[in-house]
Amino acid sequence: MKTTVAIIGGGPGGATSAMFLQNYGIDSVIIEKEIFPRYHIGESMTGECGAIVRKLGLEDKMLKANFPVKRGLTVYGTGGKNSWFVPVMRRGDDGKLHPQFTWQVRRSEFDKILLDEAIARGTPLVQGQAFDVSKTENGAVCGVKVRLADGRVEEIEAEVVLDCSGQSTFLANLGVTGPKYRGNYDRQIAIFSQVKGAIRDEGDKKDDTIIFYKGKYHWSWFIPLDEETVSVGVVISSAYFQEKNESKRDFLIRELRELNPEIVKRIPEVHLIEEVRSIVNYSFQVREFTGPGFICIGDAHRFVDPIFSFGLYVSMKEAQFAADAIAKYLDGVDRDLPNPFIRHQQFCEKGIDVVEDFVDFFWEQPLAFAAFMHVRHFDEMIDSLAGRIYDGQPSPAVSSMRKLLKRNRAEENQVSLPAGSRYHPERAEIGIEDYQRMKD
Ligand SMILES: Cc1cc2nc3c(=O)[nH]c(=O)nc-3n(C[C@H](O)[C@H](O)[C@H](O)COP(=O)(O)OP(=O)(O)OC[C@H]3O[C@@H](n4cnc5c(N)ncnc54)[C@H](O)[C@@H]3O)c2cc1C
Incomplete structure (x- = not known):
């Protein structure tokens, strides 16, 4: 089989890539190993993620599917105190912030809608596992x-291969990319399930995301999935989980009863209605994730941390950017460079650097973070949390965060260095083989 772009993975990154390539008239093939619908974690969208869905012309499908509408995020600090609310807002043509809404999605349904749409619009699906x-x-x-x-075995010839394999990091595992490093949140574990009968806020905030934290790196999420069901998860260091010596189920139930008085109030009876699942070591970064004939998208090269729900957005936005980069490449732009996609790579890295610094700042400097949120940089914080992490960055807020974190991203050679290499050298020096061994 021959195509222009071979897309590995039919998740949101893969399906979105196919649809943006179609807009350029570029043909592609999606290779997916799972039969959809399939379970996936990652259910809350940022405002700009909703904007991509709208750009793809899928707003009507989202409304018809009845996905809960998200208008904001509330964060409760230790002991249920010091809560703050961030509304979902878009920037209008007038440069001002305007209320907007986005969605919470049951991923089995959302991913199928996207993949079916990509196929219906003309991209063939090859059901199988790229190896x-x-x-x-x-x-x-x-x-x-x-x-x-x-x-x-089917061999698919392509001018460009897009790795949209998510945390499987297909091309990194084959050694096609540069090395894979652990990220700042590598020793965390997320344990999650779904509950029924949770008490939600009234009115417009009914379906919003809520985050509760107990202490540094110890938090939980509350994401409504339909009228009755709420996705709940606890994130904590793997060492803490091991110390407790409990089953995942017992651990999750106990944590939901103890972690924060606000979550206890909202889930008076912890009645889990789904399998309890977990993900460890989800935080990593792949260097040189583009090169001659290939680009890795979203999770396939970097994932920081789930706390502010940037994952889906980054994968889908990078899919859009990759389609632009491939269209230029096919027109001959940068074709003779050793890495024809180097500009795309640097642009994407700078965006995720903003995410990384934002999350690190939240944990490292909570008081300053609150001051930025409430007083000094409200609009810019709303921009970053919505996902406006590319154009116009670093904003004065992000520059100030970097100063306080003593992190210099201003020089070109400091862009996207694994943060661990400067702050936790022992982590960043661990290469892909050690990483794989540890995961196994
Ligand atoms: C605990 C946790 C909570 C999260 N919560 C959120 C959230 O609330 N909001 C948010 O936006 N993000 C969240 N995320 C992140 C989100 O899950 C991911 O960023 C998102 O799923 C990435 O989409 P993707 O298309 O890149 O990859 P995926 O959704 O993982 O899709 C990859 C696809 O590739 C296929 N595949 C893999 N290898 C191969 C192969 N060799 N051959 C063929 N097919 C292959 C897989 O079957 C899969 O369907 C969370 C992540 C974690 C760990």
């Missing part, structure tokens, strides 16, 4: 090898 790439004599990636459900 290797093909390369030219010069070492450029020029295709993917896929094991189909019946065991046959």
